[in-house]
Amino acid sequence: MARTGQSLVDRIRLRREMRRWRRIARGAPRAPMHILRDHRNQARGLRELLDRVIRTAEYRLTLPYVGSNAFPVPHDADWSWRPQLWREPLTPRGMASVRSKSMLGAEASLFHDCDRSELSMRQVRNRRESDLAPFGLRLDVFTFDGTFLSLVLQMPPEAVAGLKRRHLIRMEAIVELEKPLELFARLNIRHGPNTEQLVREVELNGRDMVVEFDLAYSKLNEKRIEGAWLDLIFDSPEMNQIVLRDVTFSRRPRAEL
Structure with a gap:
């Protein structure tokens, strides 16, 4: 049978160890220097392990849960998806002086035409109870000498499996801006x-963003669909901080008239 917690023996050992360290702490002001030095080294090693456990526990126990979809x-x-960047921890978590076409994870890329990049992007942990996504993306833009900045999200094969012109593709996002911009x-x-290509101007209602693409207005060849991706294009992003707390997609067939 799998063990679900500490055994009685483990709990007894823990209580004994805690009593030992209480005695050491009480006796530290009077302990000989060579003994105090040994206790200090032991305590430092123990603190490193305890800090590691605390950091890991706080990281995993903070809502929303890592991996949440x-x-x-x-x-x-008939299909829904939250990209990896907003769902799972990435390595590396971010980068500075971002070059065009730089990827964060397997699905997100940043494109721009700046001669000198003063851009940074970083995955951040969402910690508010109102957040459903475990992670968010923060873009910091300083001097911007380019003409465009776009975040490209590569959609999985499931997004286009069985895709028809009668489908609506919906994107929802939670966006925080340091100052307004066109998106x-x-x-x-x-x-x-x-x-x-279907382009929509995004109207931000507070932090919430909703965009729908009606494929009935496209010239899509349903028999030859190979893949899909979405560009989020930021107009005049200079001296701004953009935080995408969540990005999700869904697909549904349009109601027949």
Whole structure:
């Protein structure tokens, strides 16, 4: 049978060890120097292990839970997805002086045309009870001498499996801005040698962002769909901090008229 906690023997040993360290702490002001030096070295080693346990426990026990893929989706959705960056811890967690096409994780890339990059991006931990995503993405933009800045999210194969022109693709996000800017979302679907592009200007309602792409207005060749990705395009991002607390996608068939 799997052990679910400490055994009685472990608890007894722990109580004895704690009593020992209480005695050491009480006697430290009067202990001989050579004994005090040994106790100090032991305590430092023990503190390192205890700090590691505390950091790991606080990291894993802080809501929302790492790996969570829970978020509201339309009742008739046939696919939903939260990208890896907002779901799982990444290594590395961030980078400074970001070059164009730099990737954070396997699905997110940052594109720009700056001669000198004064951009940084970093995965951050969401810790508020209102957050459903375990992680967020923070972009810090200082001097910006380019003409465009876009975050590209590569969608998984499931996003286009069985995709039809009667589908609606929905993106929802929670966005925090240091100062207002214009934001555009562009859905790209590759079909054969062509790429269909649908662009929407994003209207921020407070922090919440919702964009829907109706594929009925596209010239999509349903029989040759190969893949899809989405660009989030930030207009005039200079001297701004952009935090994407969550980004999710869902797909549903349009109601028949």
